[in-house]
Amino acid sequence: MNATSALFALAHVALVEALRERILYGLLAFAVGLILLSAVLSNVTLGWPVRIVTDLSFSAISLGGAAMAILLGVRSVASEIERRVAYPVLARPIARWTYVVGRYLGVVGTVFFNVLLMAVAATIMIAAYSHEGPFQYAVSDYLTTLALMLLRLAIVAGLAVLFSTFTSSTVAFIASTGLAIAGHFTADLRHFLGKSETWLTRAVGELLYWALPDLATLEALPRLIHGEPILGTQAVVAAAYGTFYLAVVLVLACWRFEGRDLP
Amino acid sequence: MQSRWIFALLVVGLAGATHLLHRASLADAAERERLGPLPNARILRFVTSTHHTSAADLYWLKLVQYVGTEAALQAGWPDLEALAELVTTLDPKYGYAYQASGVLLATVGRIESSNEILERGMAEVPDRWQLPFYAAFNRWYHEGKFREAGELMLRASRLPGRPPFVSELASRLYASSGSLDDGIALLDLMIANTEDPLLRDDLVRRREDLVIEKMLRLIEARVEAFRDAEGRWPRTLDELDDPAIRAFLPTPLGQTIRWNPETGEVRSLFLQDRLVVHDPDREPEVSEERPEPSNATDEDHP
Numbered sequence: 001m002n003a004t005s006a007l008f009a010l011a012h013v014a015l016v017e018a019l020r021e022r023i024l025y026g027l028l029a030f031a032v033g034l035i036l037l038s039a040v041l042s043n044v045t046l047g048w049p050v051r052i053v054t055d056l057s058f059s060a061i062s063l064g065g066a067a068m069a070i071l072l073g074v075r076s077v078a079s080e081i082e083r084r085v086a087y088p089v090l091a092r093p094i095a096r097w098t099y100v101v102g103r104y105l106g107v108v109g110t111v112f113f114n115v116l117l118m119a120v121a122a123t124i125m126i127a128a129y130s131h132e133g134p135f136q137y138a139v140s141d142y143l144t145t146l147a148l149m150l151l152r153l154a155i156v157a158g159l160a161v162l163f164s165t166f167t168s169s170t171v172a173f174i175a176s177t178g179l180a181i182a183g184h185f186t187a188d189l190r191h192f193l194g195k196s197e198t199w200l201t202r203a204v205g206e207l208l209y210w211a212l213p214d215l216a217t218l219e220a221l222p223r224l225i226h227g228e229p230i231l232g233t234q235a236v237v238a239a240a241y242g243t244f245y246l247a248v249v250l251v252l253a254c255w256r257f258e259g260r261d262l263p
Numbered sequence: 264m265q266s267r268w269i270f271a272l273l274v275v276g277l278a279g280a281t282h283l284l285h286r287a288s289l290a291d292a293a294e295r296e297r298l299g300p301l302p303n304a305r306i307l308r309f310v311t312s313t314h315h316t317s318a319a320d321l322y323w324l325k326l327v328q329y330v331g332t333e334a335a336l337q338a339g340w341p342d343l344e345a346l347a348e349l350v351t352t353l354d355p356k357y358g359y360a361y362q363a364s365g366v367l368l369a370t371v372g373r374i375e376s377s378n379e380i381l382e383r384g385m386a387e388v389p390d391r392w393q394l395p396f397y398a399a400f401n402r403w404y405h406e407g408k409f410r411e412a413g414e415l416m417l418r419a420s421r422l423p424g425r426p427p428f429v430s431e432l433a434s435r436l437y438a439s440s441g442s443l444d445d446g447i448a449l450l451d452l453m454i455a456n457t458e459d460p461l462l463r464d465d466l467v468r469r470r471e472d473l474v475i476e477k478m479l480r481l482i483e484a485r486v487e488a489f490r491d492a493e494g495r496w497p498r499t500l501d502e503l504d505d506p507a508i509r510a511f512l513p514t515p516l517g518q519t520i521r522w523n524p525e526t527g528e529v530r531s532l533f534l535q536d537r538l539v540v541h542d543p544d545r546e547p548e549v550s551e552e553r554p555e556p557s558n559a560t561d562e563d564h565p
Contacts, residue, residue, distance in 0.1 A: 045323065045324055045327055046363055047363065048359070051359075052324070185309075188309065216312060222315070
């Protein structure tokens with residue numbers, strides 16, 4: 001079995017396993033419920049209801065997707081090791097990086113599948129409440145916003161898998177949740193610490209900015225609802241940044257798992 | 264087995280008490296004119312990070328519910344500025360929040376606050392033509408500043424999406440005579456461009472005020488002319504033989520007009536206070552030599 005087919009076989013197994021998780025359906029129901037609630041709330045507002053529907057639906061997808069990425073990511077490797085399910089697989093002639101990437105792809109595939117289901121529900125709602133033409137937003141801007149959100153969730157899942165390769169599920173959950181939250185404030189952190197008169201504080205600010213993910217860069221929802229163009233150089237640069245950051249996280253995860261002594 | 268029943272009864276009892284208390288607290292909230300403490304807008308903006316627009320939406324919904332609260336409406340929405348400030352700090356580009364808050368504040372007479380939020384909106388969302396449009400209305404209708412109103416209307420007329428007649432209004436305001444026809448025309452446009460029932464109803468009421476004021480001034484002028492010619496007050500308004508007055512009187516607004524042939528006083532049950540357009544550069548449209556009101560009983564027209 002070559003590396004590619006092993007990778008896809010592992011991803012397939014991880015995807016099937018993840019789809020069996022009951023918590024996934026709970027989160028899906030929660031997010032779809034929030035999307036439907038946004039339609040109810042939009043009926044008690046003044047102005048254009050489509051803004052409320054878009055805003056709350058995307059927030060629901062984003063929060064639901066992040067919760068899925070973290071919960072599935074932290075269990076992807078750590079839980080397999082804790083339950084000793086990973087050993088028979090790793091005993092086969094499969095590189096450890098293949099195992100990590102395969103598990104990661106399974107997690108991301110599951111998250112993307114669920115996000116797309118939620119996105120379909122949100123798109124139908126937005127179309128139903130659109131007041132400027134059949135669909136309120138330019139399709140390219142809408143799809144770019146969704147794509148950036150998927151990339152953001154892929155990074156969150158990557159961080160969860162990274163922690164999962166060298167700690168327990170619980171610690172990985174706490175660490176990846178903390179990083180996912182902190183990732184929305186890195187630019188602010190840099191800004192505040194950059195105002196310090198001490199060079200050390202400014203240097204720490206810079207270091208943290210480049211080490212932590214800047215997830216706010218990958219958020220285009222405010223621009224979408226304000227009707228500002230999204231698909232442009234800024235979005236391409238943000239997507240490139242996100243892709244490179246994700247690559248670094250996955251390489252780190254593979255590297256950590258390669259060097260890990262399994263009991 | 265027995266303990267299971269005790270727990271079941273305990274759960275039902277506690278749930279019932281919670282429900283009753285919740286209902287009582289909701290009823291209390293519906294009657295409150297004040298909202299209680301609101302979060303610090305800047306801190307909330309920071310905490311909600313990239314979801315700040317969703318937070319703004321939730322507080323916008325709170326603002327809408329607050330505006331619809333009867334007790335708050337009676338008190339003149341004392342917390343409206345704070346809520347509008349919170350919403351627009353959370354999402355500084357929330358153009359509609361500036362617009363609706365500005366209009367609502369103007370309806371309760373807080374013109375300074377209304378102007379302030381509309382000005383802030385114009386700075387943050389410079390492409391939204393409705394903001395200078397409503398600011399122009401404030402200047403003209405509430406403050407009698409025709410020149411400033413004209414400047415703002417001109418600014419609105421240059422923005423994308425504005426109706427084609429805004430530029431005409433700008434020129435009319437620039438050369439404004441301050442006549443009531445200008446006001447009625449402006450309100451017609453505002454009503455035509457307002458989607459929300461709450462705001463539209465308010466604008467319709469304002470328009471009706473102007474229509475009645477215009478008719479009262481016309482009747483007063485005709486009555487004066489009649490007295491100059493005949494040396495007495497007309498017995499009925501029909502005696503004035505004015506087609507505009509005759510056409511107006513059978514309408515619902517016309518039905519509110521009351522004429523007193525003994526004192527020469529004409530008034531409307533609809534318009535408690537007469538409208539005065541502050542325009543110091545102009546002669547008053549109505550003669551100030553009105554007879555002193557007497558205790559004579561009003562007679563229905565004609």
